[in-house]
Amino acid sequence: KVVAVIMVGGPTKGTRFRPLSLNVPKPLFPLAGQPMVHHPISACKRIPNLVQIYLIGFYEEREFALYVSSISNELRVPVRYLREDKPHGSAGGIYNFKDRIMEDSPSHIFLLNCDVCCSFPLPDMLVAHKKYGGIGTILVSKVSAESASQFGELVADHITNELLHYTEKPETFVSDLINCGVYIFTPDIFAAIRDVSAQRKDRANLRRVSSFDFESLQSGTKTIPSDFVRLDQDILSPLAGKRQLYTYETLEFWEQIKTPGMSLKCSGLYLSQFRCTSPHLLADGDGLNSPTIVGDVYIHPSAKVHPTAKIGPNVSISANAHVGAGARLISCIILDDVDIRENAVVIHSIVGWKSSIGKWSRVQGEGDYNAKLGITILGEAVDVEDEIVVINSIVLPNKTLNISVQEEIIL
Numbered sequence: 001k002v003v004a005v006i007m008v009g010g011p012t013k014g015t016r017f018r019p020l021s022l023n024v025p026k027p028l029f030p031l032a033g034q035p036m037v038h039h040p041i042s043a044c045k046r047i048p049n050l051v052q053i054y055l056i057g058f059y060e061e062r063e064f065a066l067y068v069s070s071i072s073n074e075l076r077v078p079v080r081y082l083r084e085d086k087p088h089g090s091a092g093g094i095y096n097f098k099d100r101i102m103e104d105s106p107s108h109i110f111l112l113n114c115d116v117c118c119s120f121p122l123p124d125m126l127v128a129h130k131k132y133g134g135i136g137t138i139l140v141s142k143v144s145a146e147s148a149s150q151f152g153e154l155v156a157d158h159i160t161n162e163l164l165h166y167t168e169k170p171e172t173f174v175s176d177l178i179n180c181g182v183y184i185f186t187p188d189i190f191a192a193i194r195d196v197s198a199q200r201k202d203r204a205n206l207r208r209v210s211s212f213d214f215e216s217l218q219s220g221t222k223t224i225p226s227d228f229v230r231l232d233q234d235i236l237s238p239l240a241g242k243r244q245l246y247t248y249e250t251l252e253f254w255e256q257i258k259t260p261g262m263s264l265k266c267s268g269l270y271l272s273q274f275r276c277t278s279p280h281l282l283a284d285g286d287g288l289n290s291p292t293i294v295g296d297v298y299i300h301p302s303a304k305v306h307p308t309a310k311i312g313p314n315v316s317i318s319a320n321a322h323v324g325a326g327a328r329l330i331s332c333i334i335l336d337d338v339d340i341r342e343n344a345v346v347i348h349s350i351v352g353w354k355s356s357i358g359k360w361s362r363v364q365g366e367g368d369y370n371a372k373l374g375i376t377i378l379g380e381a382v383d384v385e386d387e388i389v390v391i392n393s394i395v396l397p398n399k400t401l402n403i404s405v406q407e408e409i410i411l
């Protein structure tokens with residue numbers, strides 16, 4: 001039996017995702033019309049003998065209740081949300097629910113970060129992992145040397161794929177091979193986490209006895225609680241080079257989703273993946289009353305788009321949105337209940353829930369997904385009046401724009 005665990009984090013982790021995380025937990029923000037966490041969950045469905053999917057986080061239970069029950073019915077695999085009372089770190093989080101995870105006596109446990117976007121080649125990882133025979137296999141990918149330092153950098157043996165060296169977000173370049181945040185472990189991982197936690201406890205006791213805290217004096221930091229264990233620094237680094245961890249390289253797309261700009265890029269990656277995996281979700285533009293569709297586009301069945309509008313590529317339109325005659329939408333995410341009036345243009349932008357964009361208005365970003373103002377973001381219930389131009393700006397919820405703005409953050 002196999003169990004999958006998806007780490008969803010909690011509200012404090014979503015600050016870079018503002019203003020979009022003000023309305024919805026980041027893991028539920030829609031990419032290609034589906035909640036972010038839906039993509040790894042549906043990938044889990046392809047794992048042979050999967051019996052259970054757990055989401056672990058420190059968001060309120062009720063925030064996930066609806067999604068978890070509807071997806072369990074849809075996939076016919078039980079999906080449960082397990083709430084931590086406080087952050088325990090990426091490894092401490094699963095250790096906290098060890099008994100629950102081991103209830104079905106799984107032989108293997110998949111562990112996935114919710115904020116990565118890739119093709120999740122999980123069945124292939126399982127095959128590779130069984131062949132290697134270690135306690136864990138990490139999905140890895142090559143990235144540009146300039147961007148590698150944002151991730152865990154690692155060195156692997158070219159022939160055996162053993163993880164030889166691991167360092168988390170190093171200051172000096174180590175390798176362009178990075179940790180994708182997708183793992184498979186045997187239950188032995190729990191013993192490894194327990195050992196780290198026990199060592200911490202011992203050290204803390206020692207300090208109490210020796211009256212002054214030498215370690216925190218040296219590092220100038222507060223000591224980490226013994227039940228807070230990070231998978232990368234505390235587990236992967238020390239186990240590297242001990243024939244316990246192996247790597248599986250993906251040559252397909254991989255991105256991390258920390259900012260709204262990256263969510264727009266990843267929405268496009270998932271839309272293009274739908275061409276192979278779920279073509280029925282893509283708008284085809286064939287119907288009598290359908291708009292002109294360019295490239296990969298998702299339109300929720302309840303959205304109303306005028307037949308003279310032109311939509312795509314990389315556009316996703318959520319529930320009850322309305323797009324008027326002659327509107328032009330390119331590379332954007334339109335959230336629930338948005339109203340885009342006649343001849344408005346939206347390019348490289350995210351338009352928040354219940355917002356409206358007036359006639360002949362233009363909401364646009366330059367399309368640099370990594371720049372702070374590289375896309376335009378309208379928070380919830382922003383009202384852009386007729387004939388207004390909004391370029392490379394972020395507008396917080398409940399604002400009315402009656403003058404044009406460029407490169408501004410409107411608080």
Ligand code: GDD
Pocket residue numbers: 007008009010013056057058084086087088089090093112113114115116150151152153168169178179180181232256
């Ligand atoms: N439940 C829970 N509790 N989840 C957590 C906690 C926690 O205390 N801390 C982090 N997470 C979740 C986050 O929501 C995210 O999905 C994942 O665990 C990793 O988050 P971080 O520990 O903040 O690390 P990161 O995202 O900056 O980097 C990690 O992922 C990269 C790939 O995206 C590292 O493992 C990097 O090495 C890796 O390259």
